Amino acid sequence: MGSAPVISSTSKISAASRTRWGILAMLFVATTINYADRATIAIAGPDLAKDLGLTSLQMGYVFSAFAWSYVLAQIPGGWLLDKFGSKITYFFSIFLWSLFTLLQGFVGFFYGAAALVLLIVLRLLVGAAEAPAFPGNSRITSAWFPTHERGLAASIFNSAQYFATVAFAPLMGWMVYSFGWQSIFYFMGGLGIVIAMIWLKVIYSPKEHPGVSRSELDYIAQGGALVELDSHRQQQTPAVNTLACIKELLSSRMLLGVYIGQYCINALTYFFLTWFPLYLVQERGMNILQAGFLASLPAIAGFLGGVSGGWFSDRLLKKGYSLTFARKLPIVVGMLMSTSMIACNYVDTDALIIAIMSLAFFGKGVGALGWAVVADTSPKEAGGLSGGLFNTFGNSAGIVTPIVIGYIVHSTGSFAGALAYVGAHAALVIISYLFIVGDIKRITLSKCLNSQTTEKASV
Numbered sequence: 001m002g003s004a005p006v007i008s009s010t011s012k013i014s015a016a017s018r019t020r021w022g023i024l025a026m027l028f029v030a031t032t033i034n035y036a037d038r039a040t041i042a043i044a045g046p047d048l049a050k051d052l053g054l055t056s057l058q059m060g061y062v063f064s065a066f067a068w069s070y071v072l073a074q075i076p077g078g079w080l081l082d083k084f085g086s087k088i089t090y091f092f093s094i095f096l097w098s099l100f101t102l103l104q105g106f107v108g109f110f111y112g113a114a115a116l117v118l119l120i121v122l123r124l125l126v127g128a129a130e131a132p133a134f135p136g137n138s139r140i141t142s143a144w145f146p147t148h149e150r151g152l153a154a155s156i157f158n159s160a161q162y163f164a165t166v167a168f169a170p171l172m173g174w175m176v177y178s179f180g181w182q183s184i185f186y187f188m189g190g191l192g193i194v195i196a197m198i199w200l201k202v203i204y205s206p207k208e209h210p211g212v213s214r215s216e217l218d219y220i221a222q223g224g225a226l227v228e229l230d231s232h233r234q235q236q237t238p239a240v241n242t243l244a245c246i247k248e249l250l251s252s253r254m255l256l257g258v259y260i261g262q263y264c265i266n267a268l269t270y271f272f273l274t275w276f277p278l279y280l281v282q283e284r285g286m287n288i289l290q291a292g293f294l295a296s297l298p299a300i301a302g303f304l305g306g307v308s309g310g311w312f313s314d315r316l317l318k319k320g321y322s323l324t325f326a327r328k329l330p331i332v333v334g335m336l337m338s339t340s341m342i343a344c345n346y347v348d349t350d351a352l353i354i355a356i357m358s359l360a361f362f363g364k365g366v367g368a369l370g371w372a373v374v375a376d377t378s379p380k381e382a383g384g385l386s387g388g389l390f391n392t393f394g395n396s397a398g399i400v401t402p403i404v405i406g407y408i409v410h411s412t413g414s415f416a417g418a419l420a421y422v423g424a425h426a427a428l429v430i431i432s433y434l435f436i437v438g439d440i441k442r443i444t445l446s447k448c449l450n451s452q453t454t455e456k457a458s459v
Contacts, residue, residue: 019213022211031137033094035160037097039273045278051181052111061120063275063402065119067270070127071396078382078385087200087203090132094195101185135388138375144220146219151314158310158368161302249385250389255443260428266397271401276295282409301359304365312330327440331367335429338426
């Protein structure tokens with residue numbers, strides 16, 4: 001209720017300075033490159049597997065390799081964000097994942113077991129390098145956006161995963177078709193290195209940005225933004241006992257429910273990032289050029305759903321609904337729509353397949369508010385660590401899902417079981433948010449801060 005005066009003055013204050021939206025645009029660009037680099041292996045997959053002599057089972061392990069290191073590096077990545085700040089940690093993240101993406105193009109000089117090992121190693125390195133990205137997004141959003149704009153902000157950077165497919169899947173499909181699968185690794189890796197350099201020129205903390213006005217700074221601070229985060233005067237961050245902090249975060253039933261939900265949502269994400277183009281090629285008989293184009297249509301729907309879900313959630317907040325209701329309603333409705341992908345097992349028309357997948361990924365976009373919930377709930381002393389823990393659980397699905405689908409396809413010769421497996425995860429998200437999460441609120445640390453910083457953390 002106390003936020004109403006701030007919301008009512010939004011237009012007046014925002015007109016003076018909209019620096020936060022420029023920061024969000026940079027997050028969107030970086031996340032687009034992030035997901036485009038993840039998707040290179042899926043677009044290159046059919047031709048790459050043929051040239052290197054890799055089976056479906058081996059490709060399942062290649063697809064999952066990224067997630068193994070990505071998951072293992074989440075907590076170290078979150079610690080680096082809290083220790084060194086978002087700007088410099090994220091810069092090295094972009095630079096390194098882009099370099100390792102570029103190097104995957106050289107795998108074509110090998111064959112069989114040697115190619116498989118090298119490809120898995122490079123995918124592991126890409127995953128480790130990308131680990132700080134999404135916790136960094138959440139951390140920067142927490143610093144720059146008031147609570148009643150945070151759902152839209154988080155959904156915009158999260159929707160970059162779909163925009164990446166819209167913008168790059170047709171281009172990469174054409175490049176593979178015209179120049180060979182190696183070309184997309186060279187192109188995307190080089191582009192990412194350029195983006196890393198731009199990042200250093202654009203990103204600042206709220207109190208250090210040369211373009212932010214006093215009125216915008218007051219506006220976001222009054223709305224709940226953690227404007228002190230990453231400012232030089234705050235680099236002496238409250239000392240946190242990492243293991244005790246993890247234990248305290250895991251003791252929250254609310255967060256456990258959110259983690260389970262994110263795992264299930266990411267099962268859908270990783271199906272789309274890894275096996276979906278192969279599903280269109282192997283199950284539906286399309287060529288890679290068609291698959292690259294048609295894969296962009298569900299991605300467009302996912303992008304529109306993501307922005308709509310965030311906007312709808314923030315709209316509910318502004319109308320006076322509780323944070324819990326405003327976040328949960330879009331998630332439940334979106335996941336109900338996502339279960340529709342199972343219907344693809346019962347239709348044969350390509351146009352209908354794409355329409356159903358578009359509905360499913362529109363729903364996934366609407367319901368993908370997990371990062372907004374993380375920004376709403378993370379303790380200010382350990383925002384990077386909290387986001388890293390959330391992403392650890394969520395991206396465990398990236399380890400499990402590609403391998404399980406690989407086994408299903410290998411043993412049955414069909415994707416029918418795979419679609420049922422992925423669609424069931426959408427239903428589990430609904431169960432988790434309705435029956436486990438409970439009220440959504442910010443966590444306050446009480447057991448894992450050093451004694452000399454406990455008083456500061458409580459202010």
